[in-house]
Amino acid sequence: MIRTDPETPDLFLTPVEDVFIRNHLGPHPRLDPATWSLTVEGLVERPLRLDFPTLRGLPHRRFTAVHECFGNPLHPTVPTRAVTNVEWAGVPLAAVLELAGPRPEARHVWLEGADTGDFAGESGLSYLKDLPLDQASAEVVLAHTMNGEPLHPDHGYPVRAVAPLMFGTNSVKWLSRIVLAADRPDHLFTTRLYTRVLPGESETRPVREKDVSSKLLTPVDGRTVPAGSCELAGYAWSSTEVTSVEIAVDDADWRPAALDRRGPDPAWQRFRLRHDLAPGPHRIRCRATDSAGRVQPLSGDRNAVHEIHVVAESGGRPSEV
Incomplete structure (x- = not known):
């Protein structure tokens, strides 16, 4: 399993x-x-x-x-x-x-x-x-x-x-x-x-040192969420410290997310960004950069940017996990 x-x-x-x-x-x-x-x-x-x-x-x-x-x-x-x-x-x-x-x-x-x-x-x-x-x-x-x-x-x-x-x-x-x-x-x-x-x-x-990468965990991929202010959040990691994470919603520009520092252990780092979701379907992507200057590629490799798809509904309740 x-x-x-x-x-x-x-x-x-x-x-x-x-x-x-x-x-x-x-x-x-x-x-x-x-x-x-x-x-x-x-x-x-x-x-x-x-x-x-x-x-x-x-x-x-x-x-x-x-x-x-x-x-x-x-x-x-x-x-x-x-x-x-x-x-x-x-x-x-x-x-x-x-x-x-x-x-x-x-x-x-x-x-x-x-x-x-x-x-x-x-x-x-x-x-x-x-x-x-x-x-x-x-x-x-x-x-x-x-x-x-x-x-x-x-x-x-x-x-x-x-x-x-x-x-x-x-x-x-x-x-x-x-x-x-x-x-x-x-x-x-x-x-x-x-x-x-x-x-x-x-x-x-x-294959040894980890690539720079990130993953969106909130909201959950494929779910329905209330329209309006929504927290977009997840974790980023690398073989070295991640220095920035950006989030893009649909075709809008990349925006910097708030990012926790890594600390003394090589643990993952939480990132978050609040965004107003208009009613309708949305594509949300995240992209990390680390202290070595490596940036997640947009496509074509194992650590390509992660994306999720959600539907925002006016006056709706989030679908059950």
């Missing part, structure tokens, strides 16, 4: 039951924390096998971050809008790597999950992602808690990697193995899928 994010913009944290579920290989593993272990191997001075109590006993951090699905890797330019905002808690990867002692020739971290299966014509796969060692050490957390609760089985219980500035494909669920290596692995989910050429570039790069 695939869940989508809630349609209530006042929920800064997405309830666990509304966090989307995505996986390529199935069925989902059902792991017993009493027998689960995490191995750290490859180019390390001290190979490790950590059980769950040992990992839980290491220093941990708690933070809130946007969790976004990149989309179907076979159709990488198609928008999915699957995005949530979650509070995680877990052990920084750097603390585990310090115990293992990376060797000088180590350049990459391989993260492997316990899920196995077939995908895109290849069989016998495990889910594997890789990240540069320096970046992984600085950013990745081995999370065991989600919104204050133990991870649910469908979200990677007992432990998953979380790369908070990156798309969800890099946050490996059911984490079972970490390998330090000199090179990237040649694998379906590392070098053959989840790659793209960014605008203005010519070289293919792996």
Whole structure:
């Protein structure tokens, strides 16, 4: 079952039951924390096998971050809008790597999950992602808690990697193995899928840092609303801070919306704009810009501007959610 994010913009944290579920290989593993272990191997001075109590006993951090699905890797330019905002808690990867002692020739971290299966014509796969060692050490957390609760089985219980500035494909669920290596692995989910050429570039790069994006949640797409003053609101996010959001109604010019600051965590940012809706149908769009100067494209890519359609009625009541 695939869940989508809630349609209530006042929920800064997405309830666990509304966090989307995505996986390529199935069925989902059902792991017993009493027998689960995490191995750290490859180019390390001290190979490790950590059980769950040992990992839980290491220093941990708690933070809130946007969790976004990149989309179907076979159709990488198609928008999915699957995005949530979650509070995680877990052990920084750097603390585990310090115990293992990376060797000088180590350049990459391989993260492997316990899920196995077939995908895109290849069989016998495990889910594997890789990240540069320096970046992984600085950013990745081995999370065991989600919104204050133990991870649910469908979200990677007992432990998953979380790369908070990156798309969800890099946050490996059911984490079972970490390998330090000199090179990237040649694998379906590392070098053959989840790659793209960014605008203005010519070289293919792996899908990692989030794009700048935004999503309208109020009013709800396809609903009837009272004509007159209406709050247009939603959330914006990026791998860096979003600095502005604009909203356009029908064919009118883009107008700046009020935007919350991001704060110390890479969480999403709420935006809002009051607008008088005349009776009749309306198209409403939102467009975000981030501190790197990236702007959502109008069309043609996975983070193209989001638009909704509503009907405003004089003296009417909003249709039920």
